[in-house]
Amino acid sequence: MKKLTSLFLSNPVPFIFAFLCIVGLWIAKIPLPVFINDMVTRMSRNSFLTLSLIIPIVVGLGLNFAIVTGAMAGQIAAIVVMELGLKGLPGFIVACVIAIPLALFFGFSVGKLFNIAKGKEMVTGFIASFFANGFYQLVFLFIIGTSIIPFKNTTILLPQGWGVRSMVDLINIQYALDSIFRIKIPFGRFFINIPVITFLVIAGLCVAINFFLKTKMGQEFKAIGQEPHVSHIYGINVDRNRIIATMISIVLASFGQLIFLQNLGTVNTYASHEQVALFAIAALLVGGATVKKATVFNALLGVLLFHTLFVVSPQAGQKLFGQPQVGEYFRVFIAYGVVALTLALHAMKAKYSSSS
């Protein structure tokens, strides 16, 4: 009991959210198997993206709002694969291959910006993703389908002949990963679908992150994250490592977005990527991570809690106020609120430690 109290005091956020989830579940009264099935899907869909945030935190860049650019790379790749007409797992793999150089380029650019704007990395990443989004829109709305970037697949293009539709069906690569090996567990009248391979990929990433943190480079990242000045004095190349960390994060985010999209089966060309950073970051923070410290456990727990809240909020809003929208706005509020709270707590702590 004593241990539990001290655990709560040292990290109250996950406990508070667990409590909210339980209350929400109790109010919403969603049938358990439906809920579990939904959660399994959401875990498989979102975990990879949230995990992509860990490395930048370790190296001291804070919350990487620029993973949006990684999501863009993923989306570009997905649409290119549609154009190429590749199907299934090969299509998915080709998409990943296409995404890598794009994400590396975005990561390098963003990393460079981070190095110029030291101390303002988060707001820089935040704005950089809006900026990149502007170019993304420019290309997708006005350039694709013209003679500059000719596309043949008319199901992607707008009826006018150029510009990409706002909703594109990704039939080619839908469930490319999920459907390789799926287990169906009967639960009452329902089935719970478990996409085994997707979870294996996520597990692989978790292991890889933990392995990475035990390597020489991981050790350098950890040192920079705490004391960039001391690290520099001891010959660690701070700027270079920060760029590498950003690149890793953004490449992972592009894979994460592809995993997300193959599960969803459609891409909202002009919106799917925009909220990626917010939801991934909110989830990570709900899991107990901070601006300075994040673990694989935080990410997985956070995705579970945050998405539970996501699923139950509209239902709970309906039951309590007769309006599902209340719940919808509530979950948006939770996402923004938890980020605001964490950033504020981080700033207060930083101020305290610098003044003492």
Next chain:
Amino acid sequence: MIEFKNITKEYYGNTVLKDVSLVVKKGEIHGVVGENGAGKTTLMNILFGMPVIQETGGYEGEMLIDGKKINVKSPKGAMDLGIGMIHQEFMLIPGFNITENVKLNREITHPNLLSRTVSQKMETLNIPPMRKDTREALKEAGLGIDELLPVIGLPVGYKQFIEVAREIDKAGTDNLKLLVFDEPTAVLTESEAEKLLDIIRLLAQKGLAILFISHRLDEVIKVSNRVTILRDGEKIGEKDSKETNIMELAELMVGRKLKKLEIGFKDKSAPMNQSVLKIRNLEVDMPGELVKGIDLDVKKGEILGIGGLAGHGKIGITNGVAGLFPARGEVFYNDIPLPLNNPFTFLQRKIAFLSEDRRGVGLLLMESIDTNIGLTAFYVNSRFSRTHLGIKYLNARELRNWSLKMINELDIRCVGPHQVVMSLSGGNQQKICIARALTMEPELLFVSEPTRGIDVGAKQKILELIVKLNKDMGMTVVLTSSELQELRTISDRIAIVHHGKIVDILEPDTSDVDFGLAMAGIRRVEQ
């Protein structure tokens, strides 16, 4: 064997090191002493390839290791050449454990599949041998603690020894040749300091060359074989430790043969008995300064100098009274209590403060001369104010006229009162600070390091100005300076601080030796 040959270094036109040559032999402990600003830190920064040196235009002269010329471009480069340093501020990663810190960027790793294919940086850390090395180094450093303890909660003394252990470990595994200790005992208790000195001797016996920088003269004499004395960026002398003593070193350190400033001494006959400011048991929390129970009286109409070595509290006193840093104790101004930690009342009571940190505290660098001169007086005393429709605002024209007058009287070289002060020279910036203080019409003026970073010609002018304010306008002045000669030239009395307390109050013509001893905390013996 390490050799410095004719090292010269300039910062923005100020020479901070001039033709310094120095030889440290294998197995020798070489002490370097000097006041703050004598050039010790700059010399070490050059040796260690700190970025600040390259950014300010490099240095002249050369350094040799075993007769070979070296060119140190970065701290990492210095380390590769076998130069190690125990820094004044701790260079430790707080969240790492002792082993990780000792082995920072020198980790023992073993290869794996990834490291062979992707990058060598993917090699995994091999913890057991790292622990073993660390354990041995700690043992040698005389620190019997677990090598897996995190550094973050350890007492400061321990942290110092961890840094030492790191260098010991380097000596064992790398090609460490020279080890620099920069004020290593500053944070240690007496017994810890003793222990550290023992370790330093041990390291020297192992064949390391050691540079030992300290202003604790007794320590330097005790531990080192030879001592180099720096003063004003010049090497004043080199002594065999056995053939010198504290008094001689102190005299060499502070005695200045600068050209005497041509400023007439004040008329000493004027009686100065009325205490205008009384400081009682003042304690100030200022980082890097020690103010622990100061009692001091300032007499009406005098120039009171405050001197002492860096970090001993001379700057802390004025900053504390002015309310810039948290202070406790009692201060009376004209026999009425002056509340501490309250800069507004301090200024309202007609006291002004010229900070030692001109660019950091004294000026709004991006604003005009006008604003710099007038803002405080307008804010505190409603000077240059004008009221319309019940709104009190700054009368820009009145301020402009006043600024022009100040520019004229103080001979501030500028384009006009609208010029941004960042583009002015150090001397002119200081004059703006003085103009700003004068605009407050003070009766008591605190001046802290008024000539720091100002070229020689302008120095003289600034000091003359202070004397003029004192003589002609009857302003009482409290002058804090690390330049003893400056204090002795214009002060009526000089208080010397040591370890946060006033040691003694001396006459300007007291001997160099007595000043030196007072700075080392030894009160002059009444004859």
Next chain:
Amino acid sequence: MKEQIRSLVKTVGIPRLIILSFLLLLLVLALVTGMDVKRLLTDSMVRVGRNGLFVLALLLPLKAGLGLNFGLPVGIICGLIGLVLGLEWRLTGLNYILFASVVGTGLAVIAGYFYGVLLNKTKGQEMMVGTYTGFAMVSLMCIFWLLIPFKNYALIWAIGGKGLRTTLVLPAQTAQFLDNILSFKLVGVGIPTGTFLIFAIFCLFIYVFLRTKVGLSIIAVGANPLFALASGIKENKARMQATLLSTVLAALGIVIFAQSFGFIQLYLAPLMMAFPAIACILIGGATLRKASLIHVIIGTILFHTLLTITLPVVTQAVAITGEAGDITEVLRVIISHGMILYALTRKGGD
């Protein structure tokens, strides 16, 4: 001569020169293609008047060293509450605008105080904290818009009858009330005089304010907190005053905006409202360390003229009939965030 040109370029700034030349190019294009240039300029004027106060609201936080106030939505929400309550009680015309302003100001003082306390506790991270505090407040308000039992049937959803509509229409007597005061045509270009006057009055107010003790203390704190301390100025107090005034100006800003626009947009609409305003002041030449009234005015005019003119001209010239998106919107995104990014990554912030 060469020197003079160089110094002129330096004072005006390259971004402004580029935008100015682009604007001129657009105007020439518009004239050549025979477009209604007067109409375009009228629209620009209206947009300038409509958005001016938001941009002005950013000046004091920048001066106080708080950075770009991404938290404008905090004040905007306060103004929205005033606007909605006025509609609920069926006020119109001047009464309506005054009522909304008073309620908005009152609420903004309270909200601004708490926002100021938060920013004082999170020194160094004001921009990020401000952004997400604004976002959180907007989404929290959404719940209230749904739940507060408003009675005026014109405000609530016709079907279901619960919660406010997303867009509320102002009655004819209220819409453009200020715009129409004393409005006249200058060489065929309509000038929304009343709104301009209000903007001018507030600019004048800020101009004088920056010369009062409070104003100068804000400048000192922003320029050098230690100088301020040594001048007896309380840093947190000055920061608080700047935040409070900024929040109030944002609240008044939405009142002006709504009367000019003729609509009130609720729910997530205020979410991104700070961004165009921030782009304005930066395009005007402000940096994180230096900002002035001139930057506010020039920036507002440049940015909004650019936005109003680009779409029609580009559509006309390039013959793009976009059915999916609006190229101005894309340009707005690129320019405004590009400007912010540029400001954030300038060496030394100036």
